[in-house]
Amino acid sequence: MLRRFFRRSRSAEAAPLDGGPPDLEEPSGPRPRQASAPFLLPSLASATRQYALDVEEGTLSRVHPRDLARLSMAMGADLWAWQRARLLTGQPPWRASPGLADGDERIRAAEQMLDDIPTWERAMMEVDADTRRAAIYGKPAPPPLAVPEQVMQRIEARRAAALEYATRNRRRQRSDQGDGSLQPQPEDAAQNPPAPPPQPL
Template identity: 45%
Template sequence: MRIATGPAIPAAPPPPSGRTGVARMLSLPTATRNYARAVAAGTFDHLDHTDLGRLSEAMGPGIWAWQYARRLTGRTPWRAGTDLPETVERRRAEQELVTDIAIWERALAVLDARCELARLTGAPRPPPLAVPAEVRAVIEARRLAAEERASRRRGRPGDGAAGPAPEPDPAIRHPPYPTPPT
């Protein structure tokens, strides 16, 4: 067994917070900036669990899920500004993520397609999308309203909503035979 006889390598200095071994929580602007940089550079899928944990912890579950929805649909990541207090930025983001229903619907459709492709090819399934309860309620209400509109438009024979069921023109049902060439 050989023992190294060179100069000792000094240990890393303790973090500035004074706590040893515990990393400080990132601010919301820092977390969203780091997230956006990783997505833009194409390195997001290669981040380790520690980095992902720190980013998601700083953003919170709602903003983290909204960032995932934006990434699924190809939209640029949301970035918190540094000119307003973090609580104001967080509230602004949470308000926007609840009202941005179209992106959630598109993200769910993209995720369904990717899950189906993964099932067909045997590839690993993508992670699920944690849609906030308020957004799920709005999506469900929109779906029910669309079904109701479709059923009113379609109508049912005998209920008087749309009149009698349409019948094809007799000429379509019994097309004339072609005339032989003369």
């Protein structure tokens, strides 16, 4: 189940942080840093360390698109999406340990991201809110969050369980309110029961 999470594709360019194809043209705004050459993939530990440094130093927006593509490919699409989810929710980037093999660290990352459902849900809400604000102010909408399929399945299962619990709770409340249940007796009637009928002479 976790094998899909730590595959590394070296034949196709991965998406940048926004989930779309890497834009290799010069972006507008602050001039990005010059791209590194040649196009070689770093290790997982090196890629996550460099990404974390760019986030912590506030320079991620100035990283050259080709270098972003390199980091994205080194991490893989699912881990790259999880890094964006953590960024959207104000959490520090995930870092691989340099002392462990890439394969072991990818398994560890896959386990953590599959269990990190609250982060995914909060990040999805942040993207939805940003999309609404963009529509109000006439700005480009942010790209959707590329939630991995197995994570989405867990989110849907969690929502279905919550809905089922709420439905059962409403039914229980309606049943307790008198649908076939005994009606409570007034307090006076309980304290002063009616006198027994007179016995015939």
